[in-house]
Amino acid sequence: MIVGAVKEIKIGENRVGLTPYGTDALIKAGHTVLVEKNAGLNSGFSDDAYRKAGAKVGFTAAEVYKKAEMVIKVKEPQKSEFKHYRPGLILYTYLHLAAEEEVTKMLLEKKVTGVAYETVELPDESLPLLTPMSEVAGRMAVHVGNWFLQKPNGGEGRLLAGVPGVMPGHVVILGTGVVSTNAAKMAMGLGAHVTIFGRNLERLRYLDDVFGGRLNTQASHPLAVAESLATADLVVSGVLVTGAKAPRLVTKKMLKNMRKGAVMVDVSIDQGGSFETSRPTSHKDPIYVVDDVVHYCVTNMPGAVPYTSTLALTNATIKYALDLANKGVNAAISDDPALAKGINTMNGMCVYEAVAEAFKIKYTPLEKAL
Secondary structure (H helix, E strand, O other): OEEEEOOOOOOOOOOOOOOHHHHHHHHHOOOEEEEEOOOOHHHOOOHHHHHHHOOEEEEOHHHHHHHOOEEEOOOOOOHHHHHHOOOOOEEEEOOOHHHOHHHHHHHHHOOOEEEEHHHOOOOOOOOOOOHHHHHHHHHHHHHHHHHHOOHHHOOOOOOOOOEOOEOOOEEEEEOOOHHHHHHHHHHHHHOOEEEEEEOOHHHHHHHHHHOOOOOEEEEOOHHHHHHHHOOOOEEEEOOOOOOOOOOOOEOHHHHOOOOOOOEEEEHHHHHOOOEOOOOOEOOOOOEEEEOOEEEEOEOOHHHHOHHHHHHHHHHHHHHHHHHHHHHOHHHHHHHOHHHHOOEEEEOOEEOOHHHHHHHOOOEOOHHHHO
C-alpha cells in the first residue's frame, strides 16, 4: 500500500501522524511511504530522518493525497484540505465527527473511509488511540490552568500549591476517565485541594483507593457540581461519551456564583465541550472571559508539546496502521472488532451511530456498508 504523511495545518498544531520509526515499520512490511516536505519538523523529525527510514520525501500535500491510498494525520480535516479528498481514500486520524458536521458531510460526499482514532475501542471499552493524548491533555490542563490563574494572565492571582500559612487552591475535576485521572495526579502533585466528580461509583472507589483517600470523590449531580464550583479556583472537564457530543455539565447560570478570575479548562471541547459557555479556541488565542471566569478551550492541547505527543500517539497508532496497510480495510476490520469501531464513514455512508444521531442523518451498520 502507498501510505502518506502530511504536515498538519490547524492553528497551533505541531504534531505529525507518522514518525520515522513508524515509517521504518511500514517500509519493512513492504509498503511505500510518501512524506510531505517538513511534515515532521515541528515535532523534531527532519526530512533526512524520514529518508533514512526509507520514505520518499519532499512532496507537496496535494501530491501526497493524489498518490497515497491511506493518509495518516493527527487532526480532523481543515477546509483547505477538503479539495484533496476522493472516493476510496483511507483517512486515518482524529475525526471527532460528532462535533464536525461540515467535515462529516464532506467525508460522506467524497466517499472517504474515515478511520477515527478516538472511536477505536477495545472489549473493555478502553480507547487505545485516545488514551495517550488524554494523558497529555489531562496533565497539561493543570499546568495551563495554574498559568492563567496568575493575575497578569487574567486570573484571580492564586497559586494552586499555596504556601505555608496560606491555603492551596481548589481544583474541581469533572469526569473520572483518563483525562481527569491525569489532571488529578498533577493537581495533587502541586498540593492543591482536589475534588473529582463522576457517575460510576466503582470508579470513584477505585480512585479513592489509588490516591490513598487524599482525593475528594463525589457522585455527580448538578446541584453538587454547582456547590463545588462556587469555591473552585480551577475547573477541568475531561468527560467523554465515546464518539458522541460531550454532555453539558456546567451551565452559564453556575458561573454567576464562581470566583472572579477562576479558570475553566474544557478538555472535552473536541467533542463539543461540556460547559454551556464553551467555544473552540486555539493556541494562538487560547482564552476568553465570560462572567469574569476565564475559559481555556483549545481544541488541540497536545499540539503545544509535539515531541512528547507525537511519540506517545504514534506508539499506539502504528499497530493499526500496519493492519490497515497489510490487510486492507475490509480484512483488517473483519479481523479486529476494535478497529472496526474506528470506522466512521465508508462508501458514502455514516457507519457510526452516535455521529448519525448528532446530525440526524442516516445511519448504516458497518456490515452493510462493506
